[in-house]
Amino acid sequence: MKKNSIIGNAFYLFLGNVLVRFLTAASTILIARYLGAEDYGVLSIALAYASVAAYFTDLGLTHTLIREGTKEHSSIPILMSSFFRVRIILSLVTILFSILIIEFLYHDDYLKEVLYIVLIPTIMGAALQGVGAVYYQLIEKMHITAIIRTIAGLTTAIALIAGMIFKWPLLFIAPVYGLANVLAGLFSIFIVIKYVNIFKGWNKSILDGLFSFTISGLTIMLLPQIGPIVIEKASGLKEAGFFSAAYRIPSLLYQIPGVVAAAFYPVLFRLGNNQEFDKHLELNTRQLKIMSFLGISMAIPFLFFSKWWIHFLFGAKWEQSATPLSILALMVVLQSFNYPMADSLTTKGKQKTRTIIQLFALILGIVLYYTLSSKLGSTGGALAAVLIEGILFTCFSLFQKNSLRLLWNGGAKVLASFFIVCLLYWLTRSFIHPLIGSIGLDIIFIVFILLIDSEIKKFLFDKVISKLVKK
Structure with missing residues (x-):
C-alpha cells in the first residue's frame, strides 16, 4: 500500500482518533456525573459557543486551501502562509464579536464568566490547531493530522479528568480546559514551521469563492451546536444538560x-x-x-x-x-x-x-x-x-x-x-x-x-x- 493512499490515510486517522475519542467520551461522561445536570448544562453551552466561535477562525478556508493546493503547479508554502495570516486575523475578530454577543444575550454573571474563560483561549487554540491539521491533510500525510488531533483531544480530556480528580469547581475547570486548547495549538504550529515557512508569501486565490464555503461550513458547524443553546432558552439548563449528555455519545462516536x-x-x-x-x-x-x-x-x-x-x-x-x-x-x-x-x-x-x-x-x-x-x-x-x-x-x-x-x-x-x-x-x-x-x-x-x-x-x-x- 502506498503511504499516501486513501485507505492508508483513513487507517492512520482512525488509529489516531479512536483511542483519544474514547478517552474524550469517558472524560465528558465523568465530568457530567461530577458536575450534575445544571453545571454540566452551563459547561455544555460554553463548549457549544466555543465550537461555533472556533469555526469563525476558519470560515471555509480549509476547503479553499485544499481546492487550490490540489491543483497542478500550486505553491503550498505560499498558500499556507496566506491561510495562517487570514486565520489569525479572523481569530482576533471572532474574540471581539464573541464578547459583544455574550454581553448582549446573557445577564447571569456565573454563566458569562464560564463562557469567557472557555471561549477566548479555545478560539486561539483552534486557530493554531487548524494550521497543522489542514497542512498534513492537504499533502495526504494524515498520520500527522491524526497526531495533532490526538494531542488536542488528550490535553482537553486530561483537563476535564483533572477537574474531577481534584474536585475543582467549574470556574477552575473552565480555564484549564481553555489553556489545554492553546497548548495543543502551539504544538500544531511547531510541527508545521519545521517543514514549511508560513510567515512569508501571499496568494489571494485562497479567498476565491470563500463566501459559499463560509456559509456551508457555518451551517455544518452550527447544526450540532444549536441544540443545547436553543434548548436552554426553550426549556432551561437541566433539559440542555440532559440533551447534551445524550448528544455527546453519538457525536463522539461519529x-x-x-x-x-x-x-x-x-x-x-x-x-x-x-x-x-x-x-x-x-x-x-x-x-x-x-x-x-x-x-x-x-x-x-x-x-x-x-x-x-x-x-x-x-x-x-x-x-x-x-x-x-x-x-x-x-x-x-x-x-x-x-x-x-x-x-x-x-x-x-x-x-x-x-x-x-x-x-x-x-x-x-x-x-x-x-x-x-x-x-x-x-x-x-x-x-x-x-x-x-x-x-x-x-x-x-x-x-x-x-x-x-x-x-x-x-x-x-x-x-x-x-x-x-x-x-x-x-x-x-x-x-x-x-x-x-x-x-x-x-x-x-x-x-x-x-x-x-x-x-x-x-x-x-x-x-x-x-x-x-x-x-
Missing part, C-alpha cells in the same frame, strides 16, 4: 467514520477538478459504503439499549437522557449517508447547491429545536436533530446527479444488514441482556455485511486488520 471522509476529501477534489466524474462516482460510492457501515456499527448499541448505557455510563439520575440517546443514534445513521452525498456536491463544483440546502436545514432546524424542546424537553431536541438530518438527506438526494445509483450501490447492502439486526432485536428484546445484545447484534451486523459485500470485507481484512498485524 468522529470514527468521519475520519474516513477526511481521507477521501482531497482525492475527490482532485477527481472533480480534473472532471473525471466516473471515477469520482466510483470513489464516492466506496466512501458512502464504508462510512455507512461504520456509522451503523457505532449506532446499534445505543439505538436499542440506550437506557442501560445511560445508567452504566452516567448513573441513574441521568435516566432522562436515555430516550434522547436512542433517537440520536438514528441521527448517526443518517449522517453516515448525508456526509458522502454532501462531499460529492462540493468536490464537483456544486458548493452553492450544498450551501443552500444546509442553510435551509439550519433555519428550519432552529424552529424545530425551539418548538419541539419547549413541549418535549430534551426528547424534543433529539427529535429535531433527527428531522434535520432527514431534511438534509431528502434534499441531497433530490439535487444529487446519479443519487439513486450512488445510494443503491453504496448503501443497499448495508441497509439490508441493518434491517436484519432490527428484526433480530425485535424478536429478542424481551429476554436479551443489554450488554450481550449490544455486542451480539453488532457482531451479527458485521458478519452479515461481510458475507454479502466483498468490498467492505476487503477493506477490513486486506487493509485494516493486515495493517494492524504489521504494526
Whole structure:
C-alpha cells in the first residue's frame, strides 16, 4: 500500500482518533456525573459557543486551501502562509464579536464568566490547531493530522479528568480546559514551521469563492451546536444538560467514520477538478459504503439499549437522557449517508447547491429545536436533530446527479444488514441482556455485511486488520 493512499490515510486517522475519542467520551461522561445536570448544562453551552466561535477562525478556508493546493503547479508554502495570516486575523475578530454577543444575550454573571474563560483561549487554540491539521491533510500525510488531533483531544480530556480528580469547581475547570486548547495549538504550529515557512508569501486565490464555503461550513458547524443553546432558552439548563449528555455519545462516536471522509476529501477534489466524474462516482460510492457501515456499527448499541448505557455510563439520575440517546443514534445513521452525498456536491463544483440546502436545514432546524424542546424537553431536541438530518438527506438526494445509483450501490447492502439486526432485536428484546445484545447484534451486523459485500470485507481484512498485524 502506498503511504499516501486513501485507505492508508483513513487507517492512520482512525488509529489516531479512536483511542483519544474514547478517552474524550469517558472524560465528558465523568465530568457530567461530577458536575450534575445544571453545571454540566452551563459547561455544555460554553463548549457549544466555543465550537461555533472556533469555526469563525476558519470560515471555509480549509476547503479553499485544499481546492487550490490540489491543483497542478500550486505553491503550498505560499498558500499556507496566506491561510495562517487570514486565520489569525479572523481569530482576533471572532474574540471581539464573541464578547459583544455574550454581553448582549446573557445577564447571569456565573454563566458569562464560564463562557469567557472557555471561549477566548479555545478560539486561539483552534486557530493554531487548524494550521497543522489542514497542512498534513492537504499533502495526504494524515498520520500527522491524526497526531495533532490526538494531542488536542488528550490535553482537553486530561483537563476535564483533572477537574474531577481534584474536585475543582467549574470556574477552575473552565480555564484549564481553555489553556489545554492553546497548548495543543502551539504544538500544531511547531510541527508545521519545521517543514514549511508560513510567515512569508501571499496568494489571494485562497479567498476565491470563500463566501459559499463560509456559509456551508457555518451551517455544518452550527447544526450540532444549536441544540443545547436553543434548548436552554426553550426549556432551561437541566433539559440542555440532559440533551447534551445524550448528544455527546453519538457525536463522539461519529468522529470514527468521519475520519474516513477526511481521507477521501482531497482525492475527490482532485477527481472533480480534473472532471473525471466516473471515477469520482466510483470513489464516492466506496466512501458512502464504508462510512455507512461504520456509522451503523457505532449506532446499534445505543439505538436499542440506550437506557442501560445511560445508567452504566452516567448513573441513574441521568435516566432522562436515555430516550434522547436512542433517537440520536438514528441521527448517526443518517449522517453516515448525508456526509458522502454532501462531499460529492462540493468536490464537483456544486458548493452553492450544498450551501443552500444546509442553510435551509439550519433555519428550519432552529424552529424545530425551539418548538419541539419547549413541549418535549430534551426528547424534543433529539427529535429535531433527527428531522434535520432527514431534511438534509431528502434534499441531497433530490439535487444529487446519479443519487439513486450512488445510494443503491453504496448503501443497499448495508441497509439490508441493518434491517436484519432490527428484526433480530425485535424478536429478542424481551429476554436479551443489554450488554450481550449490544455486542451480539453488532457482531451479527458485521458478519452479515461481510458475507454479502466483498468490498467492505476487503477493506477490513486486506487493509485494516493486515495493517494492524504489521504494526
